[in-house]
Every structure is written in structure tokens, then in C-alpha cells.
Amino acid sequence: MAVEKSYYMTQEGKEKLEKELHDLKTIKRQEVVERIKVARDFGDLSENSEYDAAKDEQAFVESRIVQVENMIRNAVIIENNDQNPNMVSLGKSVTFQELPDGDEETYVIVGSAEADPFEGKISNDSPIAKSLLGCEIGQEVTVPTPAGEMDVKIIRVD
Numbered sequence: 639m640a641v642e643k644s645y646y647m648t649q650e651g652k653e654k655l656e657k658e659l660h661d662l663k664t665i666k667r668q669e670v671v672e673r674i675k676v677a678r679d680f681g682d683l684s685e686n687s688e689y690d691a692a693k694d695e696q697a698f699v700e701s702r703i704v705q706v707e708n709m710i711r712n713a714v715i716i717e718n719n720d721q722n723p724n725m726v727s728l729g730k731s732v733t734f735q736e737l738p739d740g741d742e743e744t745y746v747i748v749g750s751a752e753a754d755p756f757e758g759k760i761s762n763d764s765p766i767a768k769s770l771l772g773c774e775i776g777q778e779v780t781v782p783t784p785a786g787e788m789d790v791k792i793i794r795v796d
Contacts, residue, residue: 646749659706670696724775733794
């Protein structure tokens with residue numbers, strides 16, 4: 639039996655997935671069924687691109703439902719009740735500065751299920767997060783990047 643992967647996320651992230659699952663099951667699934675019905679009326683299914691597209695969308699929706707259900711079932715909620723408020727940990731916001739004189743950047747370290755770099759949320763599996771986790775304010779850290787190593791200094795942890 640395969641070991642299920644744990645998905646680390648905030649309570650907010652889990653609620654967002656639950657809402658997505660509800661929308662997929664109640665709204666999106668019905669929309670796709672209707673598209674399939676309409677496409678069937680166009681005639682010969684062997685050369686019906688609308689039918690093929692609707693069936694592809696149905697497969698995508700169903701696979702996404704399975705994926706989201708799995709993520710919710712294996713969710714591990716991140717709670718920030720650790721002993722050291724100055725230490726970078728999952729669920730916290732960390733501000734760091736690229737050395738020697740780079741700009742400050744701030745990210746929230748979250749589980750891969752809710753990572754969104756455009757919203758300032760990076761995965762705990764990312765090279766930056768892996769390097770910063772467990773470090774404290776004022777510490778200088780070397781982060782591996784595709785372009786080479788980058789040295790950063792942790793400025794703030796919230």
C-alpha cells in the first residue's frame with residue numbers, strides 16, 4: 639500500500655480547497671454534463687470536436703475532484719504556536735535581504751498545496767524555504783538557486 643503524502647496548509651488554505659471542491663462537485667460538474675448533452679445533439683460523435691472538448695473537460699474536472707479530496711483528506715494544518723517567535727517555521731512570514739545590498743523580500747512559507755509566489759506564498763519544498771526554515775532573525779543564510787548561490791540575511795519573522 640502506498641504511503642499517502644501529507645499536505646501542509648493553513649486553515650484558510652484548507653477552507654479554500656473545501657470551497658473549490660464544493661464548486662467542482664455542484665457547479666462545474668453540472669456545467670460539463672450540460673455541454674456534453676448539447677454536443678451530442680450536433681450529430682456524429684466520431685467527428686464532433688465540441689463533444690471531445692467537453693469529455694476532456696469532464697476528465698479534468700473529475701481528476702481535480704479526486705486530487706482536491708486527497709489533499710483535504712491528508713491535510714496537516716499549520717499552527718504557529720511554537721516556542722521561538724524569532725525562528726522561521728511553516729506558516730510564518732519571513733522578510734530577508736539579499737546580501738550585500740539587495741532589496742528586502744517577504745514571503746509566507748506554506749505547504750505546497752497553497753503555494754502561490756504571485757501572492758507571496760512559497761512552498762516549504764522550495765530551495766528558499768528549505769534554506770530558511772529553522773533559522774532566526776539576524777542569521778545569514780546561503781540559498782541555492784539555479785543561477786548559483788545567493789546569500790541572504792533574515793530581517794523579520796512574523
